[in-house]
Amino acid sequence: GANALDAVELGVKICEADPRERSVGLGGRPDRDGRVTLDACIMDHLGNIGSVAACEHVVHVSSLARAVMERTPHVMLVGDGATQFAKEQGFPLQNLMVPDSEAEWTKWLEKAEYKPIPNIENHDTIGQLTLDAEGRLAGCCTTSGMAFKMHGRVGDSPIIGAGLYVDGEVGAATATGHGEEVIRTVGSFRVVAAMKSGRSPQQACEDAVREIHKFFVRRGKPWADTQIGFIAVSTRGEVGGYALRPGFSYAVASADGVRVLTAESLLDS
Ligand code: GLY
Numbered sequence: 114g115a116n117a118l119d120a121v122e123l124g125v126k127i128c129e130a131d132p133r134e135r136s137v138g139l140g141g142r143p144d145r146d147g148r149v150t151l152d153a154c155i156m157d158h159l160g161n162i163g164s165v166a167a168c169e170h171v172v173h174v175s176s177l178a179r180a181v182m183e184r185t186p187h188v189m190l191v192g193d194g195a196t197q198f199a200k201e202q203g204f205p206l207q208n209l210m211v212p213d214s215e216a217e218w219t220k221w222l223e224k225a226e227y228k229p230i231p232n233i234e235n236h237d238t239i240g241q242l243t244l245d246a247e248g249r250l251a252g253c254c255t256t257s258g259m260a261f262k263m264h265g266r267v268g269d270s271p272i273i274g275a276g277l278y279v280d281g282e283v284g285a286a287t288a289t290g291h292g293e294e295v296i297r298t299v300g301s302f303r304v305v306a307a308m309k310s311g312r313s314p315q316q317a318c319e320d321a322v323r324e325i326h327k328f329f330v331r332r333g334k335p336w337a338d339t340q341i342g343f344i345a346v347s348t349r350g351e352v353g354g355y356a357l358r359p360g361f362s363y364a365v366a367s368a369d370g371v372r373v374l375t376a377e378s379l380l381d382s
Pocket of ligand 1: 268269289
């Protein structure tokens, strides 16, 4: 009975608040300077958008992205500006580094090799898409991004069109995995555009992953450590999910219950 926008925000907040979830919100892995910086964005069926990037000290960056959408004339705030806005809006500010992250970062500093590994724990972002009983769509995604990234690095998750896209007359898509590749190919917009031209959510996710793979091949870049996953939902409630390589799972919840599905992938391993 709730509206889609509230549902996506409330859904991802569970993950943001969980210190055991090490790639989102509280407990997210830090950058190479030991600073936990978070990215998030939110979009509704009307095209309202809000986003924050490289934001420190705020657990619920999904809610902060929504506050940018609803309480400012802008669509994106980054870095200190995002944190300053959070403070002004009464969001609690806190240390997001948990002891496990601190220990991992200290160990990483022994070699300090800058080799961020996407897909380090299956996938690295939570994205939620919701179609409500009134037929309204909304989406939200939130992440701490790549572990031990360069300070200031921003991935796809706060970039509307890359990490998330919603078209209230067509469907919605969101991405996880190697953000640079998703930005390069404007991944989530690509999925929704394919749905607009008649592809099912499943086919549209597959098309987008194939395109990303083509970009790798064209540029002669290795993709061995890279994972990309997309999920999508249409306004009719059809869903799809697909990944570059095995290991990407996603959950589909409806009145019939919750199913956790393992996505098919383009590559075998
Ligand atoms: N997909 C999350 C990131 O690359 O930051």
